[in-house]
Amino acid sequence: MIYNQWYVILESKELGKSKSVKVKRLNENLALWRDENGEVCCISDKCCHRGASLSCGKIINGKLECPFHGFIYDKAGNVRMIPANGKNKPVPQTMKIQAFKTFEAYGFIWLWWGDDDKTEKEPFFFKELEHFSYATLKDHWAVHYSRAIENQLDVVHLPFVHKSTIGRGNRTLVNGPVVIREKELITFYVNNVKDDGKTVPLKPDEIADYEKLFHLQFHYPNIWQNFISEKIRAFAAFVPVDDENTIVYIRYYQKLIAIPILKELFNYIGKISSIIILRQDKRVVITQLPKKSGPKMDERLIMGDKPIIEYRKHRQELIESNSRNPNENLS
Numbered sequence: 489m490i491y492n493q494w495y496v497i498l499e500s501k502e503l504g505k506s507k508s509v510k511v512k513r514l515n516e517n518l519a520l521w522r523d524e525n526g527e528v529c530c531i532s533d534k535c536c537h538r539g540a541s542l543s544c545g546k547i548i549n550g551k552l553e554c555p556f557h558g559f560i561y562d563k564a565g566n567v568r569m570i571p572a573n574g575k576n577k578p579v580p581q582t583m584k585i586q587a588f589k590t591f592e593a594y595g596f597i598w599l600w601w602g603d604d605d606k607t608e609k610e611p612f613f614f615k616e617l618e619h620f621s622y623a624t625l626k627d628h629w630a631v632h633y634s635r636a637i638e639n640q641l642d643v644v645h646l647p648f649v650h651k652s653t654i655g656r657g658n659r660t661l662v663n664g665p666v667v668i669r670e671k672e673l674i675t676f677y678v679n680n681v682k683d684d685g686k687t688v689p690l691k692p693d694e695i696a697d698y699e700k701l702f703h704l705q706f707h708y709p710n711i712w713q714n715f716i717s718e719k720i721r722a723f724a725a726f727v728p729v730d731d732e733n734t735i736v737y738i739r740y741y742q743k744l745i746a747i748p749i750l751k752e753l754f755n756y757i758g759k760i761s762s763i764i765i766l767r768q769d770k771r772v773v774i775t776q777l778p779k780k781s782g783p784k785m786d787e788r789l790i791m792g793d794k795p796i797i798e799y800r801k802h803r804q805e806l807i808e809s810n811s812r813n814p815n816e817n818l819s
């Protein structure tokens with residue numbers, strides 16, 4: 489995973505007020521709960537005493553109690569009380585576990601995966617979506633999150649994987665695509681057309697007025713949006729669980745309809761269509777080998793794969809420039 493980044497890890501509604509939650513994200517087992525102010529707390533899910541899972545414990549006055557011998561943890565990962573030693577006995581400073589910074593907004597919880605002194609104030613989000621309503625779909629894919637992301641950057645697969653839905657019309661010929669990267673944001677413009685047997689696909693720099701074309705955006709490390717129209721968007725967050733598993737959150741966003749019940753119905757229908765499209769993708773993507781993509785793969789890419797090439801290239805640059813330790817195994 490790319491170090492020193494904010495990652496979407498969970499939807500806000502998945503973390504209630506009274507119960508801690510156990511999740512695996514970024515190869516870490518995490519215990520999450522909310523303190524008395526409703527703020528998200530996130531620590532490693534392994535008690536420093538004898539290794540029990542803390543997420544099975546109770547929340548007491550905004551802190552988390554280990555279910556085994558009752559050690560009390562604060563949100564910084566410090567043990568604040570050891571019952572067997574007495575309520576008022578000071579706790580040695582070595583009694584602590586790793587804590588993670590979190591950020592909550594737009595119905596998502598982010599985790600800072602990186603060095604504390606490099607923490608960016610807040611994660612990037614497609615802020616215009618704040619004015620849309622949405623419905624969410626959550627799905628598990630047995631692939632590394634890089635494969636799931638690359639699928640959403642793939643314009644070549646549309647007439648094959650989505651023949652019956654968004655890829656209707658047999659537009660197999662891929663012009664470009666034009667790929668524009670501004671810092672961590674990739675925008676790519678799609679222009680698939682029918683193949684009449686004579687037309688040669690246009691190279692990216694041969695496409696005039698590309699800004700008028702249908703386009704999609706990805707922002708590192710793990711969010712994406714599809715501009716279906718000015719008032720309708722598909723959004724996805726690709727949440728890394730470990731090297732072979734990803735949780736995909738798909739949201740159908742719209743601001744066409746604001747009337748309460750109609751809005752929910754419209755969003756629900758949008759969500760169902762997202763499920764159908766996503767399952768078409770998943771069926772193929774989970775068969776890809778290896779399960780994780782990288783800069784040097786035994787794959788023969790073509791011009792239409794330009795967004796994927798750009799994603800891999802910049803991802804590797806980010807991994808290398810944010811590595812914790814040059815000798816560490818980069819993933």
Ligand code: FES
Pocket residue numbers: 535536537538539540554555556557558559
């Ligand atoms: S294992 Fe957690 S308090 Fe003993």
Ligand SMILES: [Fe+2]
Pocket residue numbers: 639645649650765769
């Ligand atoms: Fe797809």
